[in-house]
Amino acid sequence: MSMAGIISNAVVSPSRTSLPSFQLHRQFFPNQVNTLLRSSVFRISPSSIRISASSIINLEAVAPQEDLKTAFLDQKETGFLHFVKYHGLGNDFILVDNRDSLEPKVTPEQAVKLCDRNFGVGADGVIFAMPGINGTDYTMRIFNSDGSEPEMCGNGVRCFARFIVELENLRGKQSFTVYTGVGVIVPEIQDDGKVKVDMGEPVLKALDVPTTLPVTKDHAVVKAGLEVDGVTWNVTCVSMGNPHCVTFSSKELQKLVVDDINLPKIGPKFEHHKVFPARINTEFVEVFSRGHLKMRVWERGAGATLACGTGACAVVVAAVLEGHADRICNVDLPGGPLEIEWREHDNHVYMTGPAEVVFYGCVPL
Numbered sequence: 001m002s003m004a005g006i007i008s009n010a011v012v013s014p015s016r017t018s019l020p021s022f023q024l025h026r027q028f029f030p031n032q033v034n035t036l037l038r039s040s041v042f043r044i045s046p047s048s049i050r051i052s053a054s055s056i057i058n059l060e061a062v063a064p065q066e067d068l069k070t071a072f073l074d075q076k077e078t079g080f081l082h083f084v085k086y087h088g089l090g091n092d093f094i095l096v097d098n099r100d101s102l103e104p105k106v107t108p109e110q111a112v113k114l115c116d117r118n119f120g121v122g123a124d125g126v127i128f129a130m131p132g133i134n135g136t137d138y139t140m141r142i143f144n145s146d147g148s149e150p151e152m153c154g155n156g157v158r159c160f161a162r163f164i165v166e167l168e169n170l171r172g173k174q175s176f177t178v179y180t181g182v183g184v185i186v187p188e189i190q191d192d193g194k195v196k197v198d199m200g201e202p203v204l205k206a207l208d209v210p211t212t213l214p215v216t217k218d219h220a221v222v223k224a225g226l227e228v229d230g231v232t233w234n235v236t237c238v239s240m241g242n243p244h245c246v247t248f249s250s251k252e253l254q255k256l257v258v259d260d261i262n263l264p265k266i267g268p269k270f271e272h273h274k275v276f277p278a279r280i281n282t283e284f285v286e287v288f289s290r291g292h293l294k295m296r297v298w299e300r301g302a303g304a305t306l307a308c309g310t311g312a313c314a315v316v317v318a319a320v321l322e323g324h325a326d327r328i329c330n331v332d333l334p335g336g337p338l339e340i341e342w343r344e345h346d347n348h349v350y351m352t353g354p355a356e357v358v359f360y361g362c363v364p365l
């Protein structure tokens with residue numbers, strides 16, 4: 001449920017809390033309570049908003065939710081960052097309306113602070129909705145939670161598409177062109193609210209992934225041995241604009257059981273391995289059938305996340321190349337499933353999945 005949704009049903013109660021707080025914006029409320037709430041600090045729980053003021057105020061009279069959202073997103077107060085937090089299967093992002101400039105409103109250092117789950121808002125990355133370039137409708141840029149800038153983000157682009165729909169007040173089925181670090185990406189909002197994205201062609205040439213691992217066929221690294229932490233993993237390397245190393249097995253284990261993988265221990269060793277000059281995202285995959293896979297991911301610049309869209313695309317490409325799966329698969333991630341198709345006739349990968357608002361927020365910058 002969005003914060004606006006929570007607010008419209010909420011009873012405000014007094015509370016003293018030292019937990020992370022957000023400044024409540026007066027435009028959420030009718031005039032008579034503006035003054036009282038303007039400087040109040042609150043935190044949200046599933047059923048209530050707690051305010052550090054001493055009065056109890058009934059908020060039933062707030063304006064309709066759509067107006068609240070529009071009013072909130074229109075705020076341009078200096079010194080504050082207005083954002084909407086979204087998630088795609090638990091891969092969460094702070095979305096910033098940056099349509100008036102090609103300069104991100106947040107620096108990489110500020111992004112690190114905002115993404116901090118204890119001292120900040122908490123997210124896997126910060127995404128900027130910017131004006132389009134090269135004839136596109138919009139530009140998307142993203143900072144990982146460590147402040148690095150990846151070329152592309154699959155779950156992020158679905159969240160981006162839903163954010164644009166909200167910013168522009170669009171209705172029904174929509175699609176637009178988005179300029180990213182990998183070129184033009186085309187997300188399409190479907191009737192059921194899910195977002196289908198043409199993720200373009202996978203890049204298999206080792207030098208372009210990039211990896212210095214020896215190629216196994218056609219300049220690509222498919223089921224090659226890579227030693228990490230004393231284990232020889234069989235890996236296939238795929239770039240979906242950003243680099244991925246996918247493994248289904250090791251020399252010792254014919255099939256991985258992904259829940260048994262110690263991700264925080266092994267993930268960083270893949271990420272910083274010398275054969276990956278731009279670092280790497282790593283996917284550990286279990287095959288249930290030719291159309292059903294399960295993966296866990298260690299992301300470059302973000303660590304273990306609940307989902308990775310580009311990762312799921314890379315997994316299906318690798319599964320087809322290694323002969324484990326057909327071209328249309330459901331991929332289970334810790335945060336839920338994605339539908340992935342590597343289409344034969346155009347060589348493009350298509351990803352379909354959800355993107356949801358978590359809450360609306362405002363922080364001093």
Ligand SMILES: N[C@@H](CCC[C@H](N)C(=O)O)C(=O)O
Nearest residue numbers: 150153154155242308309310
């Ligand atoms: N979670 C994303 C990928 C984000 C970028 C990645 N951490 C990288 O550095 O390449 C996705 O859904 O694709």
